[in-house]
Amino acid sequence: MKPRLTVVTLGVKDLAASRKFYLQGLGWPASSAGNEHVTFIDAGGVVLALFGREALAADAQLPAEGRGFGGITLAHNVGSRAEVDAVLEEARTAGGAILKAAHETFWGGYSGYFADPDGYPWEVAHNPFWPLDSRGLVQLPP
Amino acid sequence: MKPRLTVVTLGVKDLAASRKFYLQGLGWPASSAGNEHVTFIDAGGVVLALFGREALAADAQLPAEGRGFGGITLAHNVGSRAEVDAVLEEARTAGGAILKAAHETFWGGYSGYFADPDGYPWEVAHNPFWPLDSRGLVQLPP
Numbered sequence: 001m002k003p004r005l006t007v008v009t010l011g012v013k014d015l016a017a018s019r020k021f022y023l024q025g026l027g028w029p030a031s032s033a034g035n036e037h038v039t040f041i042d043a044g045g046v047v048l049a050l051f052g053r054e055a056l057a058a059d060a061q062l063p064a065e066g067r068g069f070g071g072i073t074l075a076h077n078v079g080s081r082a083e084v085d086a087v088l089e090e091a092r093t094a095g096g097a098i099l100k101a102a103h104e105t106f107w108g109g110y111s112g113y114f115a116d117p118d119g120y121p122w123e124v125a126h127n128p129f130w131p132l133d134s135r136g137l138v139q140l141p142p
Numbered sequence: 143m144k145p146r147l148t149v150v151t152l153g154v155k156d157l158a159a160s161r162k163f164y165l166q167g168l169g170w171p172a173s174s175a176g177n178e179h180v181t182f183i184d185a186g187g188v189v190l191a192l193f194g195r196e197a198l199a200a201d202a203q204l205p206a207e208g209r210g211f212g213g214i215t216l217a218h219n220v221g222s223r224a225e226v227d228a229v230l231e232e233a234r235t236a237g238g239a240i241l242k243a244a245h246e247t248f249w250g251g252y253s254g255y256f257a258d259p260d261g262y263p264w265e266v267a268h269n270p271f272w273p274l275d276s277r278g279l280v281q282l283p284p
Contacts, residue, residue, distance in 0.1 A: 001229045003170040004278045005185035007217035007265075008150055028145040031282040033272075042282045043147035045187015057211045060255045060263040061242040069199045070212030071260060075149035075189075087143045100203040113202045118213060121202040123149075130175075136146045140173040140184045 008046055008074070010120055011053030015039070017117045018050045025094025045137050053118075073113075075123040077130065077138055081110045087124045088112045096122075150188055150216070152262055153195030157181070159259050160192045167236025187279050195260070215255075217265040219272065219280055223252045229266045230254045238264075 012018040019039055022028045028048075031040040039050040057064035078084055084102050091114040092098050099121055102112035111125035130138045154160040161181055164170045170190075173182040181192040199206035220226055226244050233256040234240050241263055244254035253267035272280045 001168045001170070001218065001232050002278055003168075003183055003185050003190075004218055005150060005188055005190055005216055006219040006274075006278075006280045008147060008188075009215045009217065011211070011213040011215070026143045026145075028143070029284070031284065033283050040282055041145055042284075043145050043188075045279060046147055046150075046185075047280050047282055048145075048147055053211075053213055056213075056215060059242075060215055060265070062211050062263065064211055066208070066210030066212060068208030069153070069195075069204050069206055070208060070214060071153040071195055071198075072212060072214045072262065073151045073153070073198060073202055074147055075151065076143065076146055077148040090143050100201075120214065121204065123202070132148075136144055136148075137187060138148045138189050140182055140189055141175050142171070142173065142184075 005046060007049055008043075009049040009051050009056060010116070010118065011056035012050050012118050013053055014117065015050060015052055021094055021096065021117050022048075022050065025096070026090065044135055070120070073121045073123060075125055077125050077127060077132060077136075079126065079132055079136075081126050084110055084112060084124050084126050088114060091122070091124070147188060149191055150185075151191040151193050151198060152258070152260065153198035154192050154260050155195055156259065157192060157194055163236055163238065163259050164190075164192065167238070168232065186277055212262070215263045215265060217267055219267050219269060219274060219278075221268065221274055221278075223268050226252055226254060226266050226268050230256060233264070233266070 096114040099113040109127040238256040241255040251269040
């Protein structure tokens, strides 16, 4: 199996509210590939999909019930501390809850977390050890 | 906020078991950037990180408790139906649970799902409407 993660799908309780948050609040463009049941966003090197939570669980043949921390976090790396602050403020204005204010991290960077309308955690981080490439993506050392 | 998802972190119950699954079972290379607490994998256009679940929740300032469907699924797109079958078999051999056998989907493709050691669902899919680029990643229409 090649090391490839091609799509991350967020199971959402209210697709309209999630579309409003990501597309209007954060200003992310939706692909024409979507429809009234699913929204696809080109997130740089991976597709981010918004799909109804119950339908997503059913698609994976899993019970839809779940509560608390889902176990997965998402990150958005930026090129400076000022950008971390700006993005967190943008997320807050869009209605995201700030889980953790921006701060110097134990690993030598600067980051904070917000939650989207479903509580999915996004870390917004400046990692001086991980420069971003021309697409704004992290280039990991081999 | 630019539409960029740079890192997906899986909060895992047993880092050694997850490393064994992804690195040995699926054959994914770990970046030298990791250490005994975190494993980083270049997943094509996004970094996949394996980190202790409790530590991850603490990092996001969230209670660690959670159960059931976490709400997020991951996908691995491949170029043919035969590859879907082969990858699902590889995941099963590695110890992944097959959640859903490969089948023709309502959206016109062919896919199945497996679960990693923490139960995180991976869809392995051939989508004839979404050709893969030279990096094996999906190119969404604008």
